[in-house]
Amino acid sequence: MATASRSIASLTLSFGLVNVPVRLFSATESGADIRFNLLAKDGSRLKQQYINERTKKVVERKDMVKGFEVEDNQFVLFSPEELKQLEEGSSHVIEIVSFVPLASIDPLYYDKSYLLAPDKRGDKPYALLAEALRQSGRCALAKWSWKAKQYVAQVRANDDGLILQQLRYAGEVRSLADLDIPKTQVSKPELQLALQLVDQIAADSFDPEQFHDEEKARVLAAIDEKVKGKKIVASSREEHGPVGGGQVIDLMDALRASLGGKAATKTAARTAGKTAAKASAKVTQLAPARKAPKRAGAEPEAAAKPRARAHR
Known part of the structure; x- marks a missing residue:
């Protein structure tokens, strides 16, 4: 694991009276992306500015508020302080609420993936949970508050250890049933x-x-x-056109x-x-x-x- 020396956080998997101390790692390499900067043709860096549509003046970040559009060009406004009060507090505890069959979760619900490794004094409970999940064919469903947001997550085991999978909420996933796909018979x-x-x-x-x-x-x-x-x-x-x-x-x-x-x-x-x-x-x-x-x-x-x- 390329990032094994740099964990994101130390957390605790909790179910019943059992606590499993774990370290959290990203499952993907962010540095693998190719990133370009927007520059002027002379190579100079560009600076982004926000312009007031009515006054045509530059608006500083300290003078900005966020608004939710309820009707055409009609907004309800929120200050940074008001939004801060609505945020979910971060927690270092991943609370397992149930164990469900691994195959019962459609991969459509999968969002971001993380790797979990045992933290100090966590080797035995970590290994025990991983083996129990493997042999039962189940995974854990958990609630997790992280970076001011609340997530539902799956904890599953593979041959090497535990994976934490953020899941999308039901309202965020579309269904094939909504597409009215005809039931076509095949010979x-x-x-x-x-x-x-x-x-x-x-x-x-x-x-x-x-x-x-x-x-x-x-x-x-x-x-x-x-x-x-x-x-x-x-x-x-080679261009691959229609057959x-x-x-x-x-x-x-x-x-x-x-x-x-x-x-x-x-x-x-x-x-x-x-x-x-x-x-x-x-x-x-x-x-x-x-x-x-x-x-x-x-x-x-x-x-x-x-x-x-x-x-x-």
Whole structure:
């Protein structure tokens, strides 16, 4: 863990009479973002100002208030002191209120993630809670006040320890049921072909190292070229348009073409046996093989970290 030496805070997981002292770490690397500053064309930094629309004069921050628009151009005003009184006081206690099945929480509710590590004298209760969550298949739901706001959070265990997951409130999450998606029936042959396609490119698990931020790599390479005083040349990128040039393709034909044109993968080779025997009679009748589109390559070597980074 890259940030293991710098915890955000020392907290306590509390349920019943059990207290688990923990240290809180960010689960993401904020320094990995590319940030640019807005500058004038001569390279000078810019200073932001707030202008009164009526008087056209600059308003200093000490003279500002916040307003909530209740009707068109009609506001109720709040001073900083009034808003301060409404803030939630921060707490160093994460209060567990229940344990629910891990699968019962839709990832749509997931917000920011944190890592939890045992604090002083917390090794044993930390390990005990983590193992209990693993074996029960449950996670903890908790209330947590942090930085003047109140959160609902999930505490779950993976193979290495505990994760604190901020959750969104019900009113912040949309439902697919609101989109009126039609209940479309699929035929058995269509489903069989779709399952064959899934099986052909299936993988045993998610490997995050398989994917690279190619846009970020191009930007970092361009920054490095700028630092070296070289001219930036636009990279040639393959554009992936609609399949069939926007034409409407029969679903069965598309499935057959996908199966027939897909080169055998390592995963597909491992599925030989019963699955291959059952599917062989159908697969031999599929459409002729068609060259598969090129996959995005690995992150280019030019994406090495530049000697001078820009910020935005």
